[in-house]
Amino acid sequence: MIPTTSGGRPLVMGVVNVTPDSFSDGGQWFEPEAAIAHGRALLSQGADLLDVGGESTRPGADRPPVEEELRRVLPVVESLAAEGATVSVDTMRAEVAARAIEAGASIVNDVSGGLADPEMAAVAADSGLPFIAMHWRGHSRDMQDRAVYADVPAEVCAELAERVEHLLAAGIARENLVVDPGFGFAKLAAHNWSLLRHLEQVVGLGYPVLVGTSRKAFLGRLGLPEGSAPRPPVERDVATAATSVYAALAGVWAVRVHNVPPTLDALRVAAAVTGAP
Numbered sequence: 001m002i003p004t005t006s007g008g009r010p011l012v013m014g015v016v017n018v019t020p021d022s023f024s025d026g027g028q029w030f031e032p033e034a035a036i037a038h039g040r041a042l043l044s045q046g047a048d049l050l051d052v053g054g055e056s057t058r059p060g061a062d063r064p065p066v067e068e069e070l071r072r073v074l075p076v077v078e079s080l081a082a083e084g085a086t087v088s089v090d091t092m093r094a095e096v097a098a099r100a101i102e103a104g105a106s107i108v109n110d111v112s113g114g115l116a117d118p119e120m121a122a123v124a125a126d127s128g129l130p131f132i133a134m135h136w137r138g139h140s141r142d143m144q145d146r147a148v149y150a151d152v153p154a155e156v157c158a159e160l161a162e163r164v165e166h167l168l169a170a171g172i173a174r175e176n177l178v179v180d181p182g183f184g185f186a187k188l189a190a191h192n193w194s195l196l197r198h199l200e201q202v203v204g205l206g207y208p209v210l211v212g213t214s215r216k217a218f219l220g221r222l223g224l225p226e227g228s229a230p231r232p233p234v235e236r237d238v239a240t241a242a243t244s245v246y247a248a249l250a251g252v253w254a255v256r257v258h259n260v261p262p263t264l265d266a267l268r269v270a271a272a273v274t275g276a277p
């Protein structure tokens, strides 16, 4: 079952990156103990779910070997799930998904929507757990070469709808599917803004939608002169809260963020305004 939203706002998924090289927080929680402590902190700040990942997907990143990905994520998933957290595993590998489920993960978050590993859809179907399928056009190493669109929201929706058909045919239950337009994945800044502007088209696919804009590069360039260096990722949390409010107004199911309090606060404001009599 997909966790349900509460209080008239989208759920907040806190990011636990157990990686040395994520763009936003790489290396900060690379040791299992540090990652577990970070997950607990996110929960105490009000995160509804935790997303644990062991592979950086920043543009240009190389993939870790599967054994290394398992070493990174399993102890973190196991501890946090044992403490009662709802944990999703952020992986493109069927083996990592399967082992993480054994360790207590209750959602699979695959940024490739099942495209990167032909075994993934079957593992997700067999598990009977929710599966998050993100819009994806290829691995991070060269994904930005594929950021070519005539109509971004229409193409993202068409490609997601095609993916959903494959996943349903592979046996994943309709009520277990979540879709995600994949901000920053094979997308330039203008593509991300266009997607956000037309998010209702993604919501219109008829599945719960996850939005992950947190700290992404397109938020770091706002208000700066052309050609200047973007603000560092940790200075993008206010912009993240703003995009999360926009996503909430479009009717998304959840937002995936690194820093929970600013976004949670902003979402509560949006819920208070829209829920007011």
Ligand code: PMM
Pocket (backbone or CB within 6 Å): 015, 017, 022, 023, 024, 025, 056, 057, 058, 090, 109, 110, 111, 132, 134, 180, 182, 183, 210, 211, 212, 213, 256
């Ligand atoms: N973004 C990142 C990683 N995993 N999963 C989903 N479903 N959606 C996203 O937008 C997404 C993701 C990259 O961000 P990070 O490296 O800071 O985790």
